[in-house]
Amino acid sequence: MDRQIICFGIPAFEVAVVRLHDPSLSTRPVAIAPLNTSRACLREVSSEAEQAGLAIGMSVEQARRVCPSLHVLSPNPSRVRTAEETLLQVVSRYAPVWEPVQPGSFVMDLTGTGRLFGPAYDIAAKVQHEVLAQYRLDGVAGVGSNKLVAQTAATLIQPSELYDVRPGSEPMFMAPLSVRTLPGLQRPCMRQVLSRLDDLNLDRLGDVAESPVDALEVALGDYAGQLSRWAQGIDSLPVLPPTSQPHLEEMVLLDPDEIDDHVLTGRLLDTLQRLCRTLRTQRRVCGSLSLTIRYNDQLEVTKRERLTSETCWESDPSPVVRSLFQKCMRRRIRLCAMTLSMAGLTGFAEQGVLFDARPVEEQRRQERAKKLAIALDQLYARFGEQAIRYGRSD
Numbered sequence: 001m002d003r004q005i006i007c008f009g010i011p012a013f014e015v016a017v018v019r020l021h022d023p024s025l026s027t028r029p030v031a032i033a034p035l036n037t038s039r040a041c042l043r044e045v046s047s048e049a050e051q052a053g054l055a056i057g058m059s060v061e062q063a064r065r066v067c068p069s070l071h072v073l074s075p076n077p078s079r080v081r082t083a084e085e086t087l088l089q090v091v092s093r094y095a096p097v098w099e100p101v102q103p104g105s106f107v108m109d110l111t112g113t114g115r116l117f118g119p120a121y122d123i124a125a126k127v128q129h130e131v132l133a134q135y136r137l138d139g140v141a142g143v144g145s146n147k148l149v150a151q152t153a154a155t156l157i158q159p160s161e162l163y164d165v166r167p168g169s170e171p172m173f174m175a176p177l178s179v180r181t182l183p184g185l186q187r188p189c190m191r192q193v194l195s196r197l198d199d200l201n202l203d204r205l206g207d208v209a210e211s212p213v214d215a216l217e218v219a220l221g222d223y224a225g226q227l228s229r230w231a232q233g234i235d236s237l238p239v240l241p242p243t244s245q246p247h248l249e250e251m252v253l254l255d256p257d258e259i260d261d262h263v264l265t266g267r268l269l270d271t272l273q274r275l276c277r278t279l280r281t282q283r284r285v286c287g288s289l290s291l292t293i294r295y296n297d298q299l300e301v302t303k304r305e306r307l308t309s310e311t312c313w314e315s316d317p318s319p320v321v322r323s324l325f326q327k328c329m330r331r332r333i334r335l336c337a338m339t340l341s342m343a344g345l346t347g348f349a350e351q352g353v354l355f356d357a358r359p360v361e362e363q364r365r366q367e368r369a370k371k372l373a374i375a376l377d378q379l380y381a382r383f384g385e386q387a388i389r390y391g392r393s394d
Helices: 013-021 047-051 060-066 077-094 120-135 147-154 170-174 188-199 205-210 213-220 223-231 261-282 318-328 360-383
Strands: 005-009 030-032 071-073 097-102 105-109 140-144 162-164 248-258 284-295 300-311 335-343
Touching: 005 097, 005 120, 005 147, 013 030, 013 077, 030 047, 060 071, 077 097, 077 105, 077 120, 105 147, 120 140, 120 162, 140 147, 147 162, 147 170, 170 205, 188 213, 188 223, 205 223, 213 223, 248 261, 261 284, 261 318, 261 335, 261 360, 284 318, 300 318
Parallel strands: 030 071, 140 162
Antiparallel strands: 005 105, 005 140, 097 105, 248 335, 284 300, 284 335
């Protein structure tokens, strides 16, 4: 049975959400970037801003010089999260398995649902129509036999368009595309691969697909086989629902840039609490943590550490988060973003201890922390993320 994968997304999702709340921006060049600092970089740009010569990663100061009429807005993660949840109400009606790709973009596996909903391209069109009719968000949809082809197809079209790549035509579809079209080559670890492809004048995926794998290995090493398969439109990765994702992460955007250790540590601990709450909802535990901080001069530092025991309770990894922060902060320069990630995720199976060697006071403290976490989970579920605000007393 051929797999039927759909990639549905809203281009420039944060910009589209902002325009829902302020229709006067619907025809203006708009960009999303942290305000209050001229060295901040653009995170997202509208199509009008792209036509004016702006691009993601350009500094706000340079962008204003290129496009004086640019309207720069600060990120609003809570609003984006709410908009994503509304999109999921449509996506989950048709897709038994879906995977978030980025804010406002999802990959759906409809394999085996043809008799229930019809062909995949019909479902893609229905999702586009319902999202536009109910939420006034104009999306794109790519249909293919795997995640790679569907995601690539979705990047080649404009809102309201649909690209259906029929099974068997994947090599022909991929051949004329630039190697930079591949989603997997946009990761920082692939910069050297892109540089070597430029040196070899392998600009098109068709050129890569026609090159012998053993010749590619000489230049690209272990990446050669994977890149050759991608160039032919071959991708065996399954669509993983959130509860099966191999890691969890959350980015904290600092607007304005921040350098106060107490404030930064507090934001990280809030993030840790949200990630642990997600773990408890999914009934999983994590085995390691990593922290990436980004200074406002765009230098990034990443540190990782394994946990002594797998856990889903924020009281256990809190000291590790503080330790990671201290290891990362080696420069007295303001931060613009922090990303906390959890890896080594496994199913939750709590085993009681027959002979607990911990002191009685520590046992009681752990039990109180767990009861508090459960109580807070219930409050957040009932009243939302803003139900409780934390403060610090000196």
